[in-house]
Amino acid sequence: MDRYDPVESHPRSSKSFIYLVIISQIFGLLAVILTAVWLGKYWGGFSWTNANTVFNYHPLFMVLGLVFLYGDAILVYRVFRSFRKLPIKILHAVLHILAFLFGVLGTKAVFDMHNALLIPNLYSLHSWLGITAIIVFGLQWVAGLIGFLVPQTPQVARSKLLPIHVTLGSFLYLLVIGVCISGITEKNFFSKTYPVLKAGELIGNLLGVVLVIFCGLIFYLTQNPNYRRTETISPEHRALQE
Amino acid sequence: MDRYDPVESHPRSSKSFIYLVIISQIFGLLAVILTAVWLGKYWGGFSWTNANTVFNYHPLFMVLGLVFLYGDAILVYRVFRSFRKLPIKILHAVLHILAFLFGVLGTKAVFDMHNALLIPNLYSLHSWLGITAIIVFGLQWVAGLIGFLVPQTPQVARSKLLPIHVTLGSFLYLLVIGVCISGITEKNFFSKTYPVLKAGELIGNLLGVVLVIFCGLIFYLTQNPNYRRTETISPEHRALQE
Numbered sequence: 001m002d003r004y005d006p007v008e009s010h011p012r013s014s015k016s017f018i019y020l021v022i023i024s025q026i027f028g029l030l031a032v033i034l035t036a037v038w039l040g041k042y043w044g045g046f047s048w049t050n051a052n053t054v055f056n057y058h059p060l061f062m063v064l065g066l067v068f069l070y071g072d073a074i075l076v077y078r079v080f081r082s083f084r085k086l087p088i089k090i091l092h093a094v095l096h097i098l099a100f101l102f103g104v105l106g107t108k109a110v111f112d113m114h115n116a117l118l119i120p121n122l123y124s125l126h127s128w129l130g131i132t133a134i135i136v137f138g139l140q141w142v143a144g145l146i147g148f149l150v151p152q153t154p155q156v157a158r159s160k161l162l163p164i165h166v167t168l169g170s171f172l173y174l175l176v177i178g179v180c181i182s183g184i185t186e187k188n189f190f191s192k193t194y195p196v197l198k199a200g201e202l203i204g205n206l207l208g209v210v211l212v213i214f215c216g217l218i219f220y221l222t223q224n225p226n227y228r229r230t231e232t233i234s235p236e237h238r239a240l241q242e
Numbered sequence: 243m244d245r246y247d248p249v250e251s252h253p254r255s256s257k258s259f260i261y262l263v264i265i266s267q268i269f270g271l272l273a274v275i276l277t278a279v280w281l282g283k284y285w286g287g288f289s290w291t292n293a294n295t296v297f298n299y300h301p302l303f304m305v306l307g308l309v310f311l312y313g314d315a316i317l318v319y320r321v322f323r324s325f326r327k328l329p330i331k332i333l334h335a336v337l338h339i340l341a342f343l344f345g346v347l348g349t350k351a352v353f354d355m356h357n358a359l360l361i362p363n364l365y366s367l368h369s370w371l372g373i374t375a376i377i378v379f380g381l382q383w384v385a386g387l388i389g390f391l392v393p394q395t396p397q398v399a400r401s402k403l404l405p406i407h408v409t410l411g412s413f414l415y416l417l418v419i420g421v422c423i424s425g426i427t428e429k430n431f432f433s434k435t436y437p438v439l440k441a442g443e444l445i446g447n448l449l450g451v452v453l454v455i456f457c458g459l460i461f462y463l464t465q466n467p468n469y470r471r472t473e474t475i476s477p478e479h480r481a482l483q484e
Binding site: 123 | 365367368371405413420421427428458462466
């Protein structure tokens with residue numbers, strides 16, 4: 001990716017920005033590792049062929065896809081804010097489609113478990129909001145592809161779509177974290193020793209805290225005006241980049 | 243409040259804005275009514291002296307304070323964006339202190355129930371995140387009072403605090419909704435007929451959906467740049483207003 005506006009031109013904000021990005025990545029990876037340990041060690045491990053453990057792919061893929069990759073897909077616009085836009089848009093779209101695929105696989109895992117054990121589907125608030133989030137995420141991805149990556153889309157339509165795309169995307173991300181919190185709550189309620197906090201339930205709670213911190217860092221890095229893309233180049237130059 | 247920049251000067255955005263504010267208020271009031279009906283009719287009603295029903299004040303006060311009043315406290319900066327700032331700041335602070343007081347009462351209700359029935363306190367992810375949210379909310383209120391309402395606070399400190407105050411306040415609001423979702427999840431799991439969705443559990447789920455819609459509207463109205471305050475007046479004039 002060609003740079004047109006080096007990060008060094010924002011010395012005021014670049015140092016804190018880099019530290020916060022690194023910390024966010026540590027918390028993002030920690031969330032994925034905690035989820036794997038939680039389900040792998042305390043809830044029976046992972047298997048697509050075992051009706052009792054196929055569920056465990058559900059939280060793992062959701063945290064990997066709809067939390068970690070989704071968060072980083074948002075973050076690329078800040079991390080590469082001084083690079084050309086088109087490659088970043090493609091990276092944003094690729095990370096989002098990966099997030100969506102993990103989300104679909106994660107959804108399949110919970111339906112597989114419910115169907116195998118004859119548990120009704122879609123009864124909980126967690127499932128209602130989760131399935132809505134996945135569907136809206138998919139629609140938002142298609143709208144983003146047509147709106148921002150199809151060259152024929154007129155500029156006026158892009159300008160109208162952009163604030164909706166950004167606001168809906170950010171809100172959906174925060175909603176996903178809320179859905180995760182309720183999912184962890186459900187899983188802990190299924191524990192036989194709860195409300196006594198043994199290692200399994202404690203890791204569940206800690207995972208929730210880590211998810212909130214990761215999401216909070218992504219939100220701060222996205223919202224802080226100092227970390228935004230600065231459009232200082234001429235419109236002609238920008239037209240060439242897009 | 244004296245107006246200096248009438249809403250009529252933003253015809254492009256004022257009509258959709260007014261409709262969205264009205265819809266948000268309908269959903270906000272609906273959330274409070276649904277909570278009252280849910281607990282009043284299906285979970286035994288409200289009483290501070292009955293250990294089994296004192297809990298019911300917890301969701302009611304949280305939805306009234308930390309969802310409805312908190313949301314509207316954020317919204318006053320958009321609804322009165324063409325009015326002088328100082329009265330709006332005071333209204334923002336008053337709505338927030340009311341929200342906080344309801345939050346504290348709502349917290350007391352759940353501790354009272356747990357202590358009376360010898361249920362351990364603070365074991366769930368809902369409680370961990372909820373108590374953190376209340377504490378941060380209180381600290382944020384004090385920081386806001388010192389930062390923006392004490393006249394002696396230097397302008398440079400205000401400018402530094404403002405983006406942190408706004409970002410933290412918005413994130414905390416979205417976190418509160420996530421905590422509500424997990425709280426409704428817990429309450430439904432305590433139901434004896436669950437996962438069969440009878441009226442009580444259905445209202446719980448519907449309440450969660452209404453809370454998300456209300457929060458989504460507040461988030462959109464806050465984030466949309468068309469609905470932001472326009473600082474078109476001179477610095478001298480502004481200095482007189484603040």
